[in-house]
Amino acid sequence: MRRSVVAAAVFAFAVGLLSPVLAPPATARAAQVIRVDDLNATRSALFIDSPAMGRTIQVQVLHPAGGGARSSYYLLDGLDPGASQSTWTNATDAEPFFRGKNVNVVLPMGGQASYYTDWAADDPRFGRYRWETFLTQELPPIIDDYFAGNGVNAIGGLSMGGVAAFVLAVRHPELYRAVAGYSACPDLTIAQGAILFSIANRGGNPFNMWGGPGDGAWASHNPALLTERLRGKTIYLSTGTGLPGPHELEIKPQLPENIFFGGPIELGVNACVNSFAAHLKDMNIPAQVDYSPVGTHSWSYWQDTLHESWPTIGPAIGA
Structure with a gap:
């Protein structure tokens, strides 16, 4: 089975080198909200016609029940996000946790393996991915208009979504x-x-x-090369060590690799976070880095760190 996956990856690489399908540029037409479903007093679903993506994108928003201006926290999902709700609300207590807080929590739906970026070419499997344009240009005015956003934003995410959060932060500081x-x-x-x-x-x-490994687009998206653009921002990172901890027997809607390979995956993340934190320190850019002596790449630990991050992220945006 592992050989077949590797073979699929090699085949995909070869196809990419031989026949990229270039996508046309997005139109100048503004994104439009075509429907709003109020799921409860503090959670709404927006269905947005996105010119950049060429389809309707659902975005759910956790928001205060009352009025008044507030900041927004764009919270991105992992490699396999939910189609009808974010895994943040499906696998963690994010909804009750943010209830009563004066912040909009913006949860995009979809985007499997997208890294929430603008792809150079349309993909036979995924279609058109223009997530960067959607998240940074089309969506913020809508959130501010519909949910009293005051223009003060933070962005975060787990795993794939966390990578994307840093990429978007350095590209749109x-x-x-x-x-x-x-x-x-x-x-x-x-x-x-x-x-x-x-x-x-x-x-x-x-x-x-972003093309092959040597393509310049990788460098133009790399937070490790564009780190100066993080200066002055509040930065939070968390990692476990891959060692089993208190949550390993909990049932969560997580992927098989989280269950069976969550330890090795988190071990690799740990090495990267350590390296990036050292890089920030060398540049005299402050960051809050939470190191856990245990913890695998799985949802219960991300619930824990979501809670632990809020005293850092919330005050930074006045929430």
Whole structure:
């Protein structure tokens, strides 16, 4: 089985080199909200016609029940996000945790193996991915308009979403005051092989994202090379060590590799977080880094670190 996955990755790489399918640029038409479903008093689902993506994208928002302006926390999912709700609300207590807090928590739906970025080419498996444009240009005005956003934002995510959060923060430093990565590797040089493999393992062509390993697009997205753009922001990172901890027997809607390979995956994340934290220190850029002596790459630990991160992220955006 492992050989077949590797073979699929190699095949995808080869196809990417031979026949990239270039996507046309996004139109200048503004994104439009076509429907709003109020799921309860503090949770709503927006269905947004995205010109960049060429389809309707669902975004759920956790928000205060009352009025008044508030900041927004864009919270990104992992490699296999939920189609009808974010795994943050499905696998953690994010909804009750944020209830009563004066913040919009913005949860995009979909984007499997997308890394929430603008892909260089349309993909036969995933179609058109223009997540960076959607998240940084199309979505913020809608959130501010519909949910009294005051223009003060933070962005965070776990695993794939945490990588994306740091990428978006260095590419759009004016948009975010704080950035958080839960079990995420912000150094694309270290993470490159894992990123390419993860996309191919989900049936996509990884070269359709930023090209091959030597393509300059990787450098233009790499937080480890663009770290100066993080200066002045509030930064939070967390990692376990891969050793079993108190949550290993809990049943969560997590992927098989989280269950069987969560230890080795988190061990790799730990090495990357240590390296990136040292890089930040060398540049005299402060960061809050939570190191746990145990913990695998799984949802119960991300619930823990979501709680632990809020005293850092919340005050940074006045929430």
